[in-house]
Amino acid sequence: MIVPTPRYRCPLGRLQPEPMDVEAVKRRGWRERRLLVVCLDDDRLDWTERELIRRIGERLYGAWEARHG
Template identity: 55%
Template structure:
């Protein structure tokens, strides 16, 4: 048995947010406000750049949290 197609979009569709292009947000943040958001495991960075990002992050915010877990 086939169900008929809805003639109107669901009103719940308005409740869903739109997808955000995170790289575009990061790019605008850098261009407009000189805010840099980068992960130390970003594949676009080479080994030296990753080390610099880690060093800056550790200096500004401290090293990795010690959780007491043994990985």
């Protein structure tokens, strides 16, 4: 009879966080705090919505600078 060798289970494995549903966090932030998190690359936005969000972001936080490493 062949008995499979038990696999080592690292005790730190149980400390791994559960994967987060980012869209659910954004949705909850909007509903509870009126906090909006938007990526300009989001396919759900059309050009006018992207442009409006870009202008608001630049007005509040300044122009976006591409950083090259």
